[in-house]
Amino acid sequence: MSESSPAVREQHWQAAWRARGLGRAVAVVGRPKYYILFAYPGPSGFQHVGHMRGFSYADSFARYHRMRGEAVFFPGGTHASGLPAITFSAKVARGDADILAELRSRGLSETDIHRLEVPEEAARFLGEDYWNLWERFGMLMDRTSHVTTIDADYQRFITWQFTTLKALGRLVQKPYFAPYCPRSGPVSVDPSETDLSSGGTAEMVTYTLVPFTLPDGRILLTATLRPETVYGVTNLWLPPSGTLTEWAFEGKTYLVSPSAATRLTEQLGGTRGGSVDVGALTGSKVTVPITGAEVSLFQSSLVQPGVGTGVVMSVPAHAPADWVAVQALAPSDRDRLTKDIRPIIEVSESGLGPSDRQVLQGEGVPAARVVAALAIKDLGDSGLVQEATARLYRIEMRAGLMTVGEYRGEPVATVRERIARQLFPEGARVLREFSEKVICRCGEEVTIRRVPDQWFLAYGSSEWKSRVIDQVQRMGFHPREYRDELPGIIEWFEDRPAVRKGRWLGTPFPLDPSWTIEPIADSTFYPAYYIIRRFVAQGELRVDDLTNEFFDYVFLGKGSGGNLANREVLERARREFLYWYPVDINLGGKEHKRVHFPVFLYVHAAMLPAELQPRGIFINWWMTNYSGDKLSKKDQKGGAVPPVDVVLATYGADGLRLYYSLSASPFQDIQWEETQCRNARARLDDILRMLTEIRALPEPTFGTDALTAHIDRWFSSRLHAIIHEVRRAWDDYDLRTVAQDTYVALPTLFRRYSARGGSNTTLLRRAAETWSRLLSPITPHIAEEARGLFVPSGTLAAEGIFPTGEEFASHPISMVLEQVVEQLEEDVGSLLKIWTKSPARLDLFVAAPWKYRAVELIPPSMTGGRLDMKSFMERARQDPQLVPWVGELAKFGAEYRKEGESSRWVGLSASEERSILDEARPFLSKRFHIPQVSVCPEEEGTDTTDPGSRRKRARPGHPAIVLS
RNA sequence: GCUGGCGUAGCCAAGUCCGGCCAACGGCAACGGACUCAAGAUCCGUUCUCGCAGGAGUUCCCAGGUUCAAAUCCUGGCGCCAGCACCA
Structure with a gap:
């Protein structure tokens, strides 16, 4: 299996997850829940690698929370309202070469293609296509939630939503000025020119x-x-x-x-x-x-x-x-x-x-x-x-x-x-x-006409605004700057037309069905509907059951729920809603900052009580092409970004997912760079190779990983610290730190352990298995392959418990000790840079014991980042151990006057430092190609081994170095 | 114009909220070494300047300022990008 392409291997694991039903959201009373969704895409065309960036992030967050033992709801849908599907259909009808080629590559017959000239068909087709791609990216979503905004049940929901908003006084009617064609009626003036023959940029x-x-x-x-x-x-x-x-x-x-x-x-x-x-x-x-x-x-x-x-x-x-x-x-x-x-x-x-x-x-x-x-x-x-x-x-x-x-x-x-x-x-x-002539498709000139009875959502209402701004104060935002931006955006909002006439997809306006509800207005409260959609998908609710009374009861707890025959379903729908709500994270691209996210908050603020308001918003920036333009733009200079299918086949979903997470912070555009993507894949293959090598080590003789050697204790402590930081970073939605630690710091740690002679197979295997679980949220497929090496088949990494630092014992002193070696490597390295011939021996002198005592007096004697020599000397004079050395103390302290790094070495003793260096001798010899390495205490040095009396320079953590 | 974002070594990109352990994570690329007939892959190292002893100097768009101390805070300037309304 490992010989086949990444994408093929990945399908195997996707099937395994499906078989275990891992994407299904299951409410478990008493268990913490996590509800994450992303702003559902509009069916304007096929998805590219840019779309998948944010979606992949959402899946990683969902997976992390699932592994924390939480019940996760991660739904998805298609926002078919408005013009995108109509534009797409028109292109199919016109015989747009790119689109026809894409459709044929998906195996559609000419009859199938012809059917897509109907916008509703196109919307449903693209919705399916999107979902399939999400699955091929390894996303664990709840398929029974999948809804299209033109579905009959969704329209029932929107009908209720607008009836309710009207009842709440959130809809107002007043004159408005809108583009109008004398022959075709209301038209839309926008760059896509769906309704126009020219003038779209006016x-x-x-x-x-x-x-x-x-x-x-x-x-x-x-x-x-x-x-x-x-x-x-x-x-x-x-x-x-x-x-x-x-x-x-x-x-x-x-x-x-x-x-x-x-x-x-x-x-x-x-x-x-x-x-x-x-x-x-x-x-x-x-x-x-x-x-x-x-x-x-x-x-x-x-x-x-x-x-x-x-x-x-x-x-x-x-x-x-x-x-x-x-x-x-x-x-x-x-x-x-x-x-x-x-x-x-x-x-x-x-x-x-x-x-x-x-x-x-x-x-x-x-x-x-x-x-x-x-x-x-x-x-x-x-x-x-x-x-x-x-x-x-x-x-x-x-x-x-x-x-x-x-x-x-x-x-x-x-x-x-x-x-x-x-x-x-x-x-x-x-x-x-x-600003320029606008001509309708029918040939008439479009003008601006007064619409006397336009309906608006009253977003300009100051009372409504202050409710939203209040809520903003209680939410979590990623990036956090968005919190400061939002009040200004809300302030800028005016009443917004909520319905229009003309041909586009959407729900008829309940107060006057000759109007259609506008797409931004019908995509504000849908996270609530995802929950109910699951009942419809499973046949427990019929479209006709979705009355205004039903929704009043389920979402607002008002009334009796209408005359739904099966009361049990009604009660369960209400309970599920209360279980999954509020939304924990709504994730979307940066284009949603000024419109989608604000109206999402607005409508929630109007409909629901404080405890059901959204908890967080995550915004991802874009993937851009070589010239920094949006990927959707045509004529890309410097070559086109390859289609998502090609990239997926070459690098696998994991390769792309790691690329998205590792190459930049989510809050920054990424310019598509194929070498970076290839590198991410290579990194994964590398990790898998390391793990395979660990698996191939001889079986340990003893079934124990007692940490007897210094390097084992250090390895364990580092694992403890890294895992600790990874969890913290996940909880802060700090994806890049997670990726750095999991995919860069950990491989480095394993390599160092081996280079320093670490050989505790039991410990290594345990660490490797833990690592496989750490890999799961971002690169779920490779995580399964990795885990399979160490655990009997049948359990999946995706179902595992996310590691905690406590799985590995921490020995703080071992980290200090290893720092001695690292510091030494750095110092010897810089000496060798200016050393002309290759040295035959390296003599190390460990500082005299009194210096370890003295260095402990430095941190308490610091004032304002500088060593206060007077108080340092005073302390020293009170210490019997130091009294004999008072003469040398001033000089010793002066070394630390500016450095302020003494605290690193507090707690270290001369004997410990000596034994760690002794242990490291073979390593140093190999590392620097120096045949002989010796370690000796400062006070035992002689002029034979140290003719320059360099040993006096020795300080705790910094042995004196003599090359010869 | 309004609103917001950004400017870090050859390129990409962390760090900036909460000043000091920052010559500044990581990646790409380049160079050197190991391995090899050789290339690739892999592994190790180097990549601001100077230095035959662990050091010094000059850097984080520009100019000032605050501070013992600034990539990080403040003021001003220059440059780039995005959104701006029914379009999702």
Whole structure:
């Protein structure tokens, strides 16, 4: 078996775990429980090695807790709501080559593939595919929990959830602005362009409306991103030709371009009126709001009637396009311009970077300088004009101060909104538009329309927020920084649309089934449902049993549970829920920090009492490709990351799982690096080889591992300490330390034991068997192979008890003694570096006994990290053993003045040090290729063996070294 | 712009919360040695600079500061990355 590929060997163990039902969650009254889940993935495509990173972590945590004897629930599902499955199906229907190849490689017939053009089929298919991959990664999950969010029973659950949220007052209805196609209805504008033929990257831009009153009382309405520049308006721009349309709103008549009239009516209401020829207006003047100035009207090609309102306020001092257009005016027109073009915003130079400073250098108003810096000639340079506008906008927004009006001296960033409110006393008016043209699949242009009766989850509620933030204080977070981040994120939350119309997968909204519940809203409370799904999967509950009354009883303990025939099942469902809840860890990628995890906390806070609130969140960062991009992105430079199947076949699940855990902290992106992955696999093979060699050692004569030799006691003590630290690290979710200790420190320890002549076979075998259990959470398959070497078949490492340090006796002094040898190796090594010829002998002198006594006086004489010589000498004088040596003590103490390392050697005696070095002589001789090594006490040294009197340097823990 | 993260030796990456045992874990790569006809695999060692005695010097993006002591704390700067709303 060991000859076959890792993946094939791993399947054997996966079958063994399945046969023993190890993934099944079994509630045992009185036994501690552990509930861990990961944010279920959406069926957008096939999984890659990046997805498996976090999932593998979750399995490792689950396995560790299972081995601690806890009852573990580790469920999984597929989040099919929304667009991913629809997009996937569309790609299948379109004949996307990559996807078809993947499907065929899984053995699907053309008929099977054709069936995946139905989104629901695709979602279920991918859900199965995901689950299979999880199993091939060795994950022990409870299959009876597996649910897809489009399953009928899940929809019953969501129906109840929203009915309940409504009853709790968490749903509110109010107007909303959403993308809308006049022919196809609501559409989604996002980069995947599922609903669109173009414009998926468009952003929603919010213009502030600014009214300019004509003498006849009608109002020319402009739209701007910079309402504060109303102080600098010198004129208005009208389209070069055509008409404006009247828009009657709240008792006033506005003039805007025809398309703007349509959009304003859609977004704000009001009615359209008649048309006015642009030419008829040009002679008039209008009154500028706030300032009350009178300005003229001109036609200009800079006006694009399709953008904004088709009427533009001109601020040549701060808008490059206006500046250029003003320069192009006929001399007669220029005379009608407000006389002076002067700046109304100044920028403090100190806040600018070098490139910003550069575009602002020179003379004149800011817009003129930017125009000069970019060498713009006329409005034909539209790309440059846009760049100039964007840069000046950014600079003045960030570093600008108002120089006029009542806001003089205040930053632009803070006055903008106040000025906007001033323009319409009854509340700021805005027009929303896309930053680029958005075209629906049907060919129509998508606009933004007001939805008057949109339902929201009231995440903006301050009462709700404070409940969530309270809960955050009581939870554990990994990484812990997330706790500090969360209050800010919660603060930023506003009410969030919870339902929408249009074609996508999801549960119909119970209050109005013409709406569909939105995917983020239907994935907040599902950990509770995983528990109930198991009853459905086993046929104990039917979909029709899942009434609102049923869920009220099971999750909230309210009411009678409805008219479920089998009361026993009802009671058991309630008990199971109370047993497994709360969630111990919800694990997800870093993309979930701002949306998924917060709403998960929100909804739990609204639904359940304090004792059932989630206990912890674990966030893993991503696996990125060579260029540091997300793995899901196409066109990867430097070569693609191999498909998960290929990697799995080559390195095995264990190889990948170790790679994920060892190569970086979970809280850092890992750049895919195949050599690292290969190395992880090699490390495992190495460990297995070491263990096989231990197994092959001759049977011990005595069935005892009495720790008679120093090196045995040291080995045992180190095992004690490492296992202790490993458990601590597991409990702290400190995966990298676990991996370092288990896969790096332990092999090093075993190697050192053998190099130092350790040969206690009984002890070695016991340590090896313990090691096999330590391997199980991260690399479960190799752990089984390892354990099989030392334990009769039939028991699995996955079912074993996780080791405790107490399995190995600790002898603290043996660690100190071994440090003497390690320190010596280091010192001799550094001497040999500068030693030209190879030495024939090494003489070691162990410090005189009084020095061991003296070194114990140093730690108590330390003040502020330094040796206080006076108190050291005082102590020494009171010690009869030291009195004869007072003359040398000052010099001895001076050695420790700065070091502060004396405490390492407290408790060591000269005779112990001598015997340990004696024992190490053959080792040192071999290690440094020095034929003769001798050890002798300092006081017995002679000038023959130590002509340089180097022996006086000997200190406890540091024998004097003489090479010759 | 807002919010958050990051910057450590050739590369990847620990350490930073809680300053001292940090010339700074570990991996990759490179070099040397053992083994070998040879290569690979494996094992051992070296990889900031200087040093023929266990030492010294200069480092953790940059510039200041606090401290007996700073990769770690504070202030300012530079650079890189991610998310920014119905998209999961």
